[in-house]
Amino acid sequence: MRITKEQFKTDFRQRVQEKFTNEVEEASNGELFASLGAVIQAYYSDEWKETRKATRDDKCKQAYYFSIEFLPGRMLKSNLLNMGLLDIVRDSLKELDIDLEELCKIEKDMALGNGGLGRLASCFMDSIASSSLPGNGNGIRYDYGLFKQKFVDGNQVELPDEWLREGNVWEVRKASKAVNVNYGGHVYLKEDEAGRLKPVYENQQVLRAVPYDTGMVGFQNDMVNTLRLWSAEIPDFEESNYRSIEERRDFRDLTSVLYPDDSNYEGRLMRLVQEYFFVSAGIQSIIRSHKKSGLAMKDLAEYIAIHINDTHPALCVPELMRLLIDEENLSWEKAWDITVKTMSYTNHTIMAEALEKWPVFMLQEVVPRIFQIIEEIDRRFVAEMTSLVDQEVIERTRIIKDNQVHMAHLAIIGSHSTNGVAKLHSDLLKGIVLHDFYVLYPERFNNKTNGIAQRRWLQLANEPLAGFLDQTIGTSWRKEANDLHLLMNYKNDSTVLQTLADTKRLNKVRLAQYILETTGIEVSPDAIFDVQIKRLHAYKRQLLNLLHILKLYFDLKADPNADIYPRVFIFGAKAAPSYTYAKYVIKCINEAADLINHDEEIQGKLKIVFLENYNVSLAEMIIPAADVSEQISLASKEASGTSNMKLMLNGAVTIATLDGANIEIRDVVGDENIVIFGLTEEEVYHYYETQNYQAIKIYETDSELQRILNAFIDGTIPNIQVEGQEIFDSLIRYNDEYFTLRDYHSYVEAQEKIERLYRDKKRWQQISLINTAEAGHFSSDYTVRRYAEEIWQIEPVKG
Template structure:
């Protein structure tokens, strides 16, 4: 098989580049192999689409602003059953497979957990033979490429499309027109009903690019459709370069291209906010138009029966405008009455909430939506009026709460409220998150719509995060319990029978050590720092946000450094602290924490008195591919968010599946990990969610009291304030003042002592290797519960009502 693939690669190389293998670069080989995989995949892709059409299956469409799909060549080879033979063929040709795979740019289509979850869900939908597809935007530039210069985050454009992207297919014949601004004209029909006409609009073409989503060894290939914004007149040959109109057209085209230009453009200005709103409507309008066209083509049914064949999942609030957009098309273009259109709409949409943070619950100025989307605003306004009237007449007890429930209130349109009112299902993403939504954040909505609310704990695809990222561990697991776990990840529980087998634990230890050595080599090669591969690899990799408390982690590092400076001969297990994080460009405090981590690293890593017992590594430009290197090597998984703030988390699941032990708060999915493995197999500390919410209700606690009574805390904060860490004594004053003068809003100081104590427990446990390895294998055994296959199975049966292919 490898020999046959090798011959195909050689032929493709000549066809593509006119080169023999001895002249080829790893990039040449990457494109040749991708072409071969594409040819195989396209046949299954066609057959899958034909099957869905012939069988008239109900299909789910997953609308998301992010799809963090990572590199696809290795993933597609794995799912297509060609990975082992591909690696062998590449090695026979004298190429390192990982170097060939690394030629692919990470697709710049996401930022963090939201986008990676969407990618895992698409993988599971295809691997479980469910008809499900993604809709997103084909951003020409990703979030940004992060560079660390003098410790500071610097944002550069992430032009991930510099080289041709082999997995996408442009489908220009399915382009649709999106309309912004303009005037709405209202007429009365003969029957007394109203007719609306939309005139003088700015028109934008949405052109689809399709990416195949390959199921695992099952012949199913679903679709991720990404929309690119283009001018309707971009191919108009009548324009003359000397004409002033040409230059106006150029400026107009540039503004259009910006719609699919950047993921999350800076929204600190009015123009930036409007561009974000444009992006959201562009995504949903293109997608809804496409879904309805697909429905009409494949089903000889009235659109009144749309919900029998279509379900649309809104991933977070960003695509909430899909609800009024479907209403607009049904009423204005298909002739539905309001009542009939609303009945269809509310049977089609389901909404996933991802946050309890009030600042993350999107709102838009009413004037902005009125100006940019006048017809959509009229529909939202009518939805709001009818909803509020319903509360007034049917729920007297909630009349006083109408301003807190209204979709339009205080000159803002509240997107989460629109999503709740217009959907038949509202789900949280972890048990505690869903309970907080029901009992606190969305309590009144839960009173109104108790049957809508449900929980679907997030998941991760074990194919990428174990089989692909950690093939040595996957192979060992198969040797021990057989291959059944690959198709049924809950079968990992069979490892429990072997969790006390010392010979087996030693093999697990060897795999972990080899992964740590590979990461240590990568760090040495790319960062220039030597780390001890026998040290504890303590990992915190996630978006930089105050509630995720990277600051608590770095305070602990400063504490350990202070301890070693005072007592250089103390007995301390060497530790390597590894961070990966991007901060939003306008998030000053988050960027200051990145600066602090790098400043502490520059001091700790080069202090000879520390004797290499502490190392701090910040992995620049953290992305999926870097995560795949870090996660298999992690010993400790830092999941230390302020309790009640993290909706779920998925990094906790990925590291658990790879044998890292969770050190964290009882927050998000940590609670469900704890339900499975128990206190003996993870390290829990800190305030509970109820305690945090109680503090918030009563104005917090007095951070200065801890500063005045705990010498360790006082010393760390004084070091920041007085410039001991940093070139200037004003460098980290904002962190200092935020904690002491804004009263430590995320309880960093309050949880500091229990965090230190828990780390000491973890260090002692790490020294007892057999006990640690037993805990590690126990975590892997229970991790199958968090496969996204399980999550998608629950969505498919309980919300979407899908049938398998």
């Protein structure tokens, strides 16, 4: 995009004048940010329009990525970078005595997700556009993000995340594209004049689904795709069945929050309605566009690919069937053929208990016609398989069993592709978790290891490193991530190694300043910054990290002069509001931090910092400063992980189990450039088979672990009487579900190796360099191209 500084300043001044009847010099930062966003959106609006026109005129096959979560974070600098305007706008604003970084802080994180699932979806949106692929996102425009996390007396407290309070400069409301979504009531089938069975609905509720479109700007390629997020509105009174103000308000609240509290029936009901709402709205919109293009419905799969990101959008399968049969009058057989060819599904979990299931009665209540279609899909599947496989296999794989609808089964049976998100994960799906389905449909299963958008996670998050890479290996890596490998030519260059270390320290100083300002804790940038940032969950084993910290603390209490390299342990994590155990872990970490951070005897050698409200913007500050990347989930539990890739890209050294994508990181960096510990996936499953794991025996025979675990219940860590007992019992009384005690000593040895490596400055710098150099392998650009070629069959739009 060819915009000069003079043109930008003129456009910017004019927009401030038009929008706020104000001069730049007198405007507030909020006014300046809103004006800047409007200018930037105006700059890419033509490309956005042309992208839509090109895909329509060329009748390109398009992909639609359905996800209940999207976590784009702040978009100002990302848009500027991708448009090639970052330096021009930054310099222009500086000449107007305006700091771009200060304006960036005005923007609220678009935090419409819980963690990796939503961030992956957003990395994919960036990469799809940057690869010139015709692909769109489809999700929900939540009025509030997940929640704003605060710590009160060490406890997580959830506050509303009012990200839309000042509006969203990037979205465009498209009232003309609104559709009605019907749910509830009763339905029965009746023959029409042609003898076809048609549904007759009674007492349905109606929601107006209004789309808000956000441009997904590709990296310097004039491509702008669309992320469409749906908001629920009440239709005109005569169109709806809402009888009271309260009833109208209840369902206007449908798109208020991500993941309503599912610890009660009303919350679960709301979540199911949410899932159907964005699925139905999205597929109706797709079909309407397809018909408007003059294309035959029987050819839908040749022009449309619909991707089900995890099980939340699995109702895509019966909803497309409903529309094809009930609205478009296709036969069941033709509709089913189209649906299977159109749909594809990504599984994001190994844990069977995490695979979504809904009680039959809830589907009958919320989406009665959809349930009828699911029943028929299930009936036909059973009939088809009866002559092919044993009855036991059919019972394990059918969609409806034990009065529950198994959403993963629906997604697998109703699509042509099921992929895992790391090699180990995909192998476990085929070999164990979904083995029966793999036997039935071996051609449908494939692996697509996750990736990250290195534009955000290096070019934006770590400008000091990005600038140095430009000077050292040229700029081609900005478009072709694998060119980071050119850095390997400098792994023995002491000047390059030292400069990389200097950029790391710059980022550590910045983070240390943020920690001081927000927590009052003073940390040294010369200490090892040991980072674990991810959702708080027992299987991710933040608890194992804490056990090691307590070991170091007790070692220092026994000998304050012990030769332990200073460490700052940094946590960032939210626990689901109803996940009590995870909240107990947060409380224990915070109380241990309060104990350790204020103990003068240990001379500041250990610090714990648990940063509140972990989100994309905070990750962008933590990740460039990290020395150590904690990837310590129990082997076989983490599907992939992407924080491992982000931290690797920024030169952190990984301490890891052989889980998820950690295995592939090891494969590309080499065993000597990653620190591996713990049980393997085979050993974990051996314990499951033999049932001979006894955590209490480890405890009874290990004085070191006794000392650490007793600290949770003997008052050593203050203010955790309830929480500490629960954690102690989870390990000893309930037999340590995630083998934390079994992996403890292996983890301690791995941490000792980390310390030895860090003391050898040149060796550490080399490992750090190698991690950055090999991280291009995990660019989401390559991941989405594999999806495009092997699953969606879409091709780049010719520019």
